[in-house]
Amino acid sequence: MKEWRRWLPAVCFIAALGLCIYGAATGQAEDVLRKAIRICMECIGLG
Amino acid sequence: MVQLGWGLLSNAYVQGFLPGGPNLYEGGLKRVCVPGLNCYSCPGALGSCPVGALQNALSARRLKFPFYVLGYLLAIGMLAGRLICGWLCIFGLIQELLYKIPTPKLKIPEKIDRPLRWLKYIVLAVLVIGLPLFWRDEFGSGAPFFCEYLCPVGTLQGGIPQVLLNDVLRPALGWLFRWKMAILVLCVLSSIFIYRPFCKYMCPLGAFYSLFQRASIVRMKVDATACTDCGKCAKACGMNVDPHRTPNSAECIRCGECMKACPVHALKYTVAGKEFRKREEKKEKQYERT
Numbered sequence: 001m002k003e004w005r006r007w008l009p010a011v012c013f014i015a016a017l018g019l020c021i022y023g024a025a026t027g028q029a030e031d032v033l034r035k036a037i038r039i040c041m042e043c044i045g046l047g
Numbered sequence: 048m049v050q051l052g053w054g055l056l057s058n059a060y061v062q063g064f065l066p067g068g069p070n071l072y073e074g075g076l077k078r079v080c081v082p083g084l085n086c087y088s089c090p091g092a093l094g095s096c097p098v099g100a101l102q103n104a105l106s107a108r109r110l111k112f113p114f115y116v117l118g119y120l121l122a123i124g125m126l127a128g129r130l131i132c133g134w135l136c137i138f139g140l141i142q143e144l145l146y147k148i149p150t151p152k153l154k155i156p157e158k159i160d161r162p163l164r165w166l167k168y169i170v171l172a173v174l175v176i177g178l179p180l181f182w183r184d185e186f187g188s189g190a191p192f193f194c195e196y197l198c199p200v201g202t203l204q205g206g207i208p209q210v211l212l213n214d215v216l217r218p219a220l221g222w223l224f225r226w227k228m229a230i231l232v233l234c235v236l237s238s239i240f241i242y243r244p245f246c247k248y249m250c251p252l253g254a255f256y257s258l259f260q261r262a263s264i265v266r267m268k269v270d271a272t273a274c275t276d277c278g279k280c281a282k283a284c285g286m287n288v289d290p291h292r293t294p295n296s297a298e299c300i301r302c303g304e305c306m307k308a309c310p311v312h313a314l315k316y317t318v319a320g321k322e323f324r325k326r327e328e329k330k331e332k333q334y335e336r337t
Binding site for chain 1: 104107126201
């Protein structure tokens, strides 16, 4: 039981990385890039 | 030093700060988010802000489940929890430096401090997730409410430099910019008297990472056999945590001040359950053995 609990964070971490990689593969990293390469008017307080 | 180095490294696009230059890095590195709050509209920013990217994904006209950003945030949370706040956040560093200004310091009474700590979870739930997800304009688009109405990092790193560098933006300044400047001034002034007030009470990223404090790969541990219950760790903690009772408290930013203050090295970082010792401690142990 204890051994299993020790590995749980690592398993969750790998699962989260998997989500991230899946998201990148489906083009979501490009969405992030598209937003980040223009000045974000909301972020800088111009609305 | 780590915080300063990371802050400089993640905002190292020097051309962005030159008048008449591009004023924003447009390269592929911006596909990747940095782990701490760092406005992607900062002229020097080489990476994206995870909170901004999450709101952008949630407020998109064609809503997709944000696998990429959420997976990234979950991975960082599972790996390190709020260690990011203590080591890799530029706004945290700014607040810490302001707190070093020698003035009388303010200790918020627990009755007020405790409920105020919940505010960051409300900011996360309402401004970062709820409103960007459910509020829609007539065209079906949402808005990044936290960035727009609250984030002082955007004003400091993005707003002020961009307005100074771009003449075309200046006529557009209005009440929103003044409101955000007021929040920034409030954060700056309160940071002189209170240790990391934005991190304690308002930061949605800290709130998100705090959910993983007890489960993350990097954690803190108290050696109960070594601890003398002297209370020096609790006194050294700026976040008002008592590390020897709750070493993995949601409020702990794992800055390591308690470890420095501990005279018997009873507090330690653990990585996947194994103790992480500093080189000096290892040498001390070796010396003790010989």
